Every structure is written in structure tokens, then in C-alpha cells.
Amino acid sequence: MSKILPKAFFEQSDVVFLAKNLIGKQLSTKIDGIFTSGIITETEAYAGSGDKACHAHLGRFTKRTKVMYEPGGIAYVYLCYGIHHLFNIVTNTKGNADAILIRAVEPTDGIPHMLERRKKQKLDKTLTSGPGNVTQALGITKQHNEESVLGEYIWIEDHNRNSRRIKETTRIGIDYAGKDAELPWRFYDTNSSFVSVK
């Protein structure tokens, strides 16, 4: 029994709760006609204008960040370090720029295609652990920015695998955020080896 998460799920206001709740859900993509999916094992919450680590801190509204102000249920994809595409899910209602970064998944379907995209010979934890690796394995790029995550290319299903043990800890790579860098807004599944722990 599984079902696609409805738009109302992503429009909830508690982004930290949602980030934790997404652990164990199945993220699927059908890009270039190729179906791949994996169980979400690691996420981070970014809480809009009040969060120093968030791109929309203090209501910053630019061509890049405007998608975060849209109602929940769409993708926010952007380029980091000129190389890596990072996949976020926009949450909360219109005007509230919350988002959840998907940092790692555990591959379940289309593994041969993921290996091909990642140019790897065999399955190991580096295939889909780390936000840049996740997007590469699933085929997500900047052209999927603003794409619905309830759509024909990207969607998320509840496979009732929510009884997993979830660890809360601090976010990664946001030293510039000062005190907000200490918030325990990163979540990962301690039962899975497909996480990008540091």
C-alpha cells in the first residue's frame, strides 16, 4: 500500500516537522523516460526569512529565490559551487519561503540507470549520498526548478516505512549562518548506510 503525498502535505507550516516526516518516504523521478526512485534517508529544513542559512533570509526575493515563496509542493533546484545541482522541496503556503533539502536517498528502483548517470560500476553508499549525488543519480537538473513534486516527472509516495529511527543534528555547510548553524534541523535515518554523515 502506497500513495502519492498530496499538495496539502507540503503546505503544512512546520517545515522542521515536514523534513523529519519525509524520512522514509519514496522519492521517484521519470526523467528522459527513465524511472528511478529511492527512499529518502537524509533531509535538512530551511525556514524562510527567519532562518539565516536560508536563501530567502530576511525576505530576500530574487529571480533565484522567488520559487521558494510559491505554495508548497514544487521543486527548488539550484546550482552550487558551479558544479552540483541541489534539489529542494518548497513547503508552506504562498509567501512563506520554506524549503527542505534532500541530502541522501537509498536506491530502490532503476539502479542500473543511476549507475550509468553517476558513471559508476557498482552500487555503494556514494551513489546517492550527498545532495549533489542524489540529483545526478535521479536525473534532476536546474530545468526541473519550479516543477511540481506531485507531477509526471517527480513525485513522492508514502510507503509506510515511517517507523525508522531518525537522528536529529545540525545542518552542513552553512558556517556563514552564525547561531542558526547550530539548529538541529538536519535529519537522517540511522538504519541506513546511505547518508552523508560527517
Place this chain on the structure above:
DNA sequence: TCGACGATGACCT
């Protein structure tokens, strides 16, 4: 227009 830099990963020792 231009310079600085980042929600990283790969590869080296």
C-alpha cells in the same frame, strides 16, 4: 559591468 563566493564532491596523500 565586475568580483567574490557558495546548502559539494572527487581525488590525492
Place this chain on the structure above:
DNA sequence: GGTCATCGTCGAA
């Protein structure tokens, strides 16, 4: 554990 590739975005000028 350390280095470095690589480019779009942002904000200052």
C-alpha cells in the same frame, strides 16, 4: 585530512 575544480547568482560600483 587537505586541495581544488568551476560557474551562476548577488550586490556593490
